[in-house]
Amino acid sequence: MIRTFLYSLSISLAGLLTQAAQAQVKPAGDTSIKKTAVDTSAPKPAQRPATAAPLKAAPLKKAVDTSGHKTAQRPPATPVPAKKPDSIYYVPGGLRLGIDISRFALHFFQPYRTDVAVQADARINKKLYGAFELGYNRTSHSDTSYTYKGSGAYATVGVDYDFLKKKDPSEKNMVYGGIHYGFARNTYEVPAFNIHNKYWQSVTPGSFPKTNMTAHWIELTFGMRVEALPNFFLGWAVREKIMLSNNAAEGFDPIVIPGFGSGSKSSQFDLTYTVSYYLPLYKLKIRESREPKKKKD
Template identity: 55%
Template sequence: MTRIFFYISVCSSSILLSVAAMAQNKPAATKVDSLHKTIKADTTHKMVADTAKKIIVPHIDSSWYIPGGVRIGLDLSRIVSAIYYPYRKEITVVADARINSNLYAAFEGGYANTPYSDSNYTYKGNGVFVTLGVDYNFLKRQYRAEKNMFYGGIRYGFSHFTYQVPSYTIKNTYWGDHLTGSIPRTNANAHWVELLVGLKAEVLKNFFMGWNIRERILINNVKTDEITPLVIPGFGNGSKRSVFDVQYTISYVLPFYRIKEHAPKVETKAKKIPKR
């Protein structure tokens, strides 16, 4: 009887130990498999994330044409100034050519004649002048073909002119006598810089009206011991180093070329995939 009980006890213990061993081994296998799957998923995610960092979405380049051309006109303010200053007879031609969206090459040139006479002396002067520079348009376009301008610019000016005093009289009120004489023709060159700001508006197709204000600063000295030029062509009063001036212009554009304008290139990176 004792052997039967012992045998039954041993068999029961063996069965229980086998079940316990199986119960312990099964979760361990599941844990290893789960860990393997997790590592595999993380590795794939890392490769996708690294690839996403290097991908750049290409931007399709687009372009279009904007109006170009040469704008030629006249300075009407010289007509007005001749009314108030009859000795200043001057004609000025203005022109500009579009280089790109906002930049323009600018040119001015003209001729001036300065006949003057009073009870003290007679003055004669004449000469030519040119200015070269650039204008930049600060006005944001409302449409691609817009040609209106609000601009600032800089110029270099040069003038070659002659002047003379055919006769002069110096009166001596104390002694009652007069000293007369003349000053022969003198050739002179003048150099200056200009800073300006202005507006040009298209009132009819390709026809513009505009104005600008400018400050001219003389670089070299054109005075002599005998006499100072009454007027420097293109500059103004010959006795001043700096002069302020206003222009009123009418002009017309000759649109014989166009300018190709490109859309700005923008590179955007692909959105980063969030980590899980």
């Protein structure tokens, strides 16, 4: 019985080994998967019958950014405003003539001098005025010590700037400041003088001959002119006069330099008061821009 079992087991093992050997041997022929050839040429469009309705083009669709980022948009262009035309208007221009009445009051305080001064101004543009002045001085003094005589004329010319803001362009009132140049020519002499010596109880007479001189100075002015009656103006001004040069004889200064004041000083303060009349002679064309001024950063 044991023999019979061993015999059967040997037959079974032989069969299993035979099947395993057959499974490891490849069958004849190519068993790999082959790809089917694909036609890559562009397909021909299908022909439509002649009676078919024409095809409508599909509306173009805007590309949508699906990345999640916002697309930068350009700000709308700012419209450029049209340039406004300049404003043009006319202001009265003319010659204002006046007389300085403060010179008459000066004679009351300094009787030895007589002064006469006339002033004029003419409008140049909206704010600037040309200013002129002509004058004459005569100085005469006599006492027990000396006798002095002098006379001469002067002229000043300059510009005044009107600081007054006017609602009405035709208004002629003004508050102004200016700078003027002055020139004077003077002749003076001392016909006789006496030098008293108290110690010796003596008197020494003498004289200075007639001398001609010229002087140059500048004036800084500030004042106002107000129309009291139609075309009649009252005005006042303060002036600081600064001497530039003069050729007076050394040691023999004039008592008065016409238009300037004391001949022994290098600067002089002065006050004037004028009455004047306005002559409307012309008109000035004023052009102003309507464009707003740009603000500085």
